[in-house]
Amino acid sequence: MDFKKTILWAVFSMAGLMLYNNWQVHEGKPSLFGGSQNNSAAIDKKGQPTSIDTPRVLQSENLAAPNQASNPIASGIEAAEKFTLQNEVLVLEISAIGANIVEARLPKQLTAENKPVELFQYTPTHKYFARSGLITLGNPDLPNHTSTFKLMQSGKDASGRPFAILMSERNGTKLEKTFTLNPGSYVVDISHRVTQMGANTNPIVLYTELVRDGAQEQKIGPFDGAFSASTFTGPAVYTEKEKFNKLEFTAIDKNKITIPTQVAAGDPAWIAMVQHYFASAWIPGDKTVRDIYAGKIDNNLYRIGMQIPLGVVAPGMVVIENARLFVGPQEESLLETIAPGFALLKDYGYLTILAKPIFWLLENIHAYVGNWGWSIILLTILIKLVFFPLSAASYKSMARMKEVQPRLLLMKEQYKGEPQKLNQAMMEMYRKEKINPLGGCLPVVIQIPVFISLYWVLLSSVEMRNAPWVLWIHDLSVPDPYYILPIIMAASMFIQTKLNPTPPDPVQAKIMMYMPLVFSVMFFFFPAGLVLYWVVNNILSIAQQWQINQMFGKKLTK
Structure with missing residues (x-):
């Protein structure tokens, strides 16, 4: 019996510690566990770019020594002329300085104020944008992200796709960037056309970068971000060999x-x-060797980039290198179609092995019912059915424990001050009555990984963002605005407590009575979808436990 209590207290303590740690991170304080989810270790100095703004040529098998020359970032991006390119789901603003994409709005993803989410921004308080350009081993500057570009052509191509062509020329090298949007797509096709008009015997390298400050993402609603600080924000890289690797800003x-x-x-x-719910990514072609780098380029400004060697471009020669830029939400079904490993952008944490099938099942249920709230309820019922045999055995064990509760109290009085004899008498009674004192713990312990996995599913799934259920629940990804679900959950936990056998220790009995109140307060800050799962789970558990208790009807102590 004491061992059972120890396990339960360990479970509750660990859950409380995890919840408190999430709250600490949300409040901007360091994690109790020293850092966040990250696959990073030590830095490899080879090929690391310097802290200058324009990248240097990296050392690769086909490239020579690096060039230390650089240009400072252009200072007039905010005031520079901008060109708009848009489709149904994406509105881009391309700056004449560098032909950088400095603004990206998502009309289908709305804020609490019913405005499009702004993913890319270039403002005095927040910088997040995509850029590209050319560098070389020689001294001549080539068209890069600091150059002034001219709009050469824009409109729609023969397929009806909106496009824009911008051009810049420096030291005899011309760079044309063609931006093309496909209907309903978050992927931008970007072509880099390099024309050599002068004599340049040095190899040319194309670089593509994502630049962002180290701040957490901007809150999109009054509650959005309450627990999103626990999700990863920062650069990431995927390769066929190393798979997915996240790079913390602090690292x-x-x-x-x-x-x-x-x-x-x-x-x-x-x-x-x-960042939470959204991501951007450069996806270059894979026909040539590429170099990857990351670093800090200014105070609280970071970049991750990739260099593609174009080789020596002879006079009159034209080289074209195509790439794709994704700017959009982390919708799992969408990510899977874009590039190998791209679905890893949606990060479920350490319990991915459980979270992915849970989301797959939830998504398939949603395909039939068309409402994420009802999908969560049906998912909860299915999970409860899977655990039914285990739960039934547990509730039977608890019902038997409640049946022998008067005998336990008599033993406690009989062997008062003799704990060893008390334990021997209790074990003997359990053996004769065929009661497993740990039987009630197992379902709680087993459901914790499922609960945490569902927590990450609801936390990470942009599909749940702005998803209504019924009546006052207009967004399952944020807390219940009126705290009705947490109150119902507290009531259901209280009923469960009354159905369980009362601990013989009066102090423990009082703690178990207060436990529903403590947990309901913590659940005030959880997404409504997660609380909905727990409420339904509790209601089903109460029905199941009541039915089993009825089987022991006349024997149970009221």
């Missing part, structure tokens, strides 16, 4: 990151900038 500050600095020709690879 970049301390030069404690590991990234695959070179990707072999033919191997898929991409770089990304990730």
